Amino acid sequence: MFEVPDDLRYMESHEWTTTDDVARIGITDFAQDELGDVVFVELPDEGDELTKDEEFGVVESIKAVSDLYAPISGTVVGVNEALFDQPELVNDDPYAEGWMLEVEPANEAEFDELLTAEEYREQTE
Amino acid sequence: MTRERGSPYAPHADAEMAAMLDAIGVDDEEALFDIPEGVRFDDEFGIEPRSEQALRRELTALLAKNDDLTEFMGRGHYDHYVPSIVDSLSQRAEFITSYTQYQPEITQGFLQALFEYQSMLVELTGLPVANCSMYDAATALAEAARLADRVRQASGTRVLVPEFLRSGKRGVLDNYLAGAEMTVETYPMDDGNVDFDALTELVDDETAMVYAENPTVRGTIEERLSDIGDLAAENDALFCLGTDLVALALLEEPASVGADVVVGEAGVLGLPTAYGMGLGLFATREEYLRQVPGRLVGVSEDAADKRAYTLTLQTREQHIRRERATSNICTNQAWVALRAAIHLAWLGPSGLVDLAEDCVRDAATLAERLDALVGLQAPIHDRHHFREFVVHTDQPAAAIAEDLETEGYAVHVVGEHLLQVCITDANAHDADGLVAAFEEVL
Numbered sequence: 001m002f003e004v005p006d007d008l009r010y011m012e013s014h015e016w017t018t019t020d021d022v023a024r025i026g027i028t029d030f031a032q033d034e035l036g037d038v039v040f041v042e043l044p045d046e047g048d049e050l051t052k053d054e055e056f057g058v059v060e061s062i063k064a065v066s067d068l069y070a071p072i073s074g075t076v077v078g079v080n081e082a083l084f085d086q087p088e089l090v091n092d093d094p095y096a097e098g099w100m101l102e103v104e105p106a107n108e109a110e111f112d113e114l115l116t117a118e119e120y121r122e123q124t125e
Numbered sequence: 126m127t128r129e130r131g132s133p134y135a136p137h138a139d140a141e142m143a144a145m146l147d148a149i150g151v152d153d154e155e156a157l158f159d160i161p162e163g164v165r166f167d168d169e170f171g172i173e174p175r176s177e178q179a180l181r182r183e184l185t186a187l188l189a190k191n192d193d194l195t196e197f198m199g200r201g202h203y204d205h206y207v208p209s210i211v212d213s214l215s216q217r218a219e220f221i222t223s224y225t226q227y228q229p230e231i232t233q234g235f236l237q238a239l240f241e242y243q244s245m246l247v248e249l250t251g252l253p254v255a256n257c258s259m260y261d262a263a264t265a266l267a268e269a270a271r272l273a274d275r276v277r278q279a280s281g282t283r284v285l286v287p288e289f290l291r292s293g294k295r296g297v298l299d300n301y302l303a304g305a306e307m308t309v310e311t312y313p314m315d316d317g318n319v320d321f322d323a324l325t326e327l328v329d330d331e332t333a334m335v336y337a338e339n340p341t342v343r344g345t346i347e348e349r350l351s352d353i354g355d356l357a358a359e360n361d362a363l364f365c366l367g368t369d370l371v372a373l374a375l376l377e378e379p380a381s382v383g384a385d386v387v388v389g390e391a392g393v394l395g396l397p398t399a400y401g402m403g404l405g406l407f408a409t410r411e412e413y414l415r416q417v418p419g420r421l422v423g424v425s426e427d428a429a430d431k432r433a434y435t436l437t438l439q440t441r442e443q444h445i446r447r448e449r450a451t452s453n454i455c456t457n458q459a460w461v462a463l464r465a466a467i468h469l470a471w472l473g474p475s476g477l478v479d480l481a482e483d484c485v486r487d488a489a490t491l492a493e494r495l496d497a498l499v500g501l502q503a504p505i506h507d508r509h510h511f512r513e514f515v516v517h518t519d520q521p522a523a524a525i526a527e528d529l530e531t532e533g534y535a536v537h538v539v540g541e542h543l544l545q546v547c548i549t550d551a552n553a554h555d556a557d558g559l560v561a562a563f564e565e566v567l
Binding site: 040042057060065067121 | 298415445446449
């Protein structure tokens with residue numbers, strides 16, 4: 001079973017987000033397992049704008065490359081630069097050390113459009 | 126069309142085709158394609174069958190129509206003597222394949238050779254990443270401009286190239302960049318080299334890339350490369366330097382003058398000049414590793430901890446990420462790169478320097494001898510030269526070139542009163558003949 005924390009919201013494309021005033025975004029335990037060893041993460045810069053459902057970056061593993069999609073719209077206020085040197089953090093700890101972006105949400109109503117933990121669990125079972 | 130016996134390129138007999146179509150539930154193979162009528166070929170090829178012997182006779186007769194001239198032509202294609210070891214090693218059966226070395230388990234030898242080629246480029250350029258080839262210098266230059274567009278933060282799309290640039294290079298660059306919505310502009314030259322003050326006026330934060338060559342297309346040695354590098358860096362533009370393997374043996378290391386990308390013709394070694402074939406060299410900084418076009422061979426370890434080579438970082442390539450591939454070139458010049466690597470290895474560091482020094486000395490000597498003739502001034506640029514130089518002729522240059530042809534020599538006409546002459550180890554022994562021919566026709 002993959003870890004799916006109850007307090008997060010999810011996308012069908014396997015990104016998670018917190019619902020805080022500054023939301024943290026990453027990819028799920030299921031996604032990191034499917035990808036295999038992550039070798040590279042390409043992320044936007046601080047100050048960049050995200051648009052919900054649009055690509056914001058790329059995660060590359062030894063066997064695949066996947067685009068990352070924004071679960072919410074907003075402004076990037078933090079980037080996990082540790083991933084540039086240690087992309088394996090995404091595999092080791094996808095919900096904590098392996099976070100990717102911190103975003104100031106542009107529209108909090110967007111959180112409600114995302115999957116709940118239960119809905120996401122159903123999707124990945 | 127019947128395929129009862131199959132074909133070496135589509136080795137399926139009719140019965141096998143029918144079984145496959147049946148398995149996927151379509152009536153005929155046409156159903157698998159959607160080719161518009163307008164682009165379909167519906168005619169005979171009009172190729173008459175001939176015996177091998179007859180074909181040879183016909184081709185020999187065609188080839189006999191070529192003039193038998195001794196060439197002193199350069200401008201991008203340089204005829205260096207290719208030692209026989211290059212043919213005998215590169216034509217070993219293990220290396221004769223048109224396929225890319227996708228499968229490391231059966232291509233370690235070839236992959237190692239390509240890795241060596243990359244390593245030699247790294248050593249010559251000082252830049253830490255080199256790919257294992259592009260088609261030619263022109264495509265390498267165009268790919269550098271696309272790289273500039275991807276890696277720069279600023280939005281500018283101007284590419285600045287020298288006024289003196291071979292039209293073939295300019296044409297490929299224009300073609301590539303038309304689709305990318307980038308614009309190409311020229312900056313003026315001053316006595317064969319970059320007019321640095323004029324370039325300074327032109328570079329701005331809309332400039333994506335500044336391209337310069339060393340040696341220049343006129344064979345002069347560019348003297349202000351560090352200044353050009355600084356100017357590009359100050360304006361957040363990429364500095365792309367065009368050069369070649371032999372010249373790099375003597376020139377200042379491109380990395381130390383601020384070059385972000387080095388492009389050029391690596392086929393100066395290992396390759397005859399015939400057919401205009403090329404081998405594009407491409408080297409760049411490590412930070413652009415994931416933006417490099419073309420193939421990269423990497424070294425790793427296998428399960429038994431032995432050194433192993435493999436094509437690496439293929440996630441940049443279009444067979445993995447079509448839309449976001451760094452380049453739509455999906456072919457390279459592996460076998461030609463192998464030949465260049467063999468030639469380079471055969472020369473060794475000191476042999477390469479000797480060859481490059483000959484290119485300086487022989488060009489200077491020949492220019493001096495031509496300059497001594499009444500009606501010629503050579504070289505017209507008061508610079509150091511490498512391999513080639515421009516000659517001013519009092520009479521129309523085209524007429525002189527034509528007369529030289531009747532004497533058995535070919536040179537480039539580059540202006541109404543300008544000829545360009547190139548000398549290498551391959552034609553140096555004919556220098557006396559060329560000088561005599563000039564004397565004859567002046």
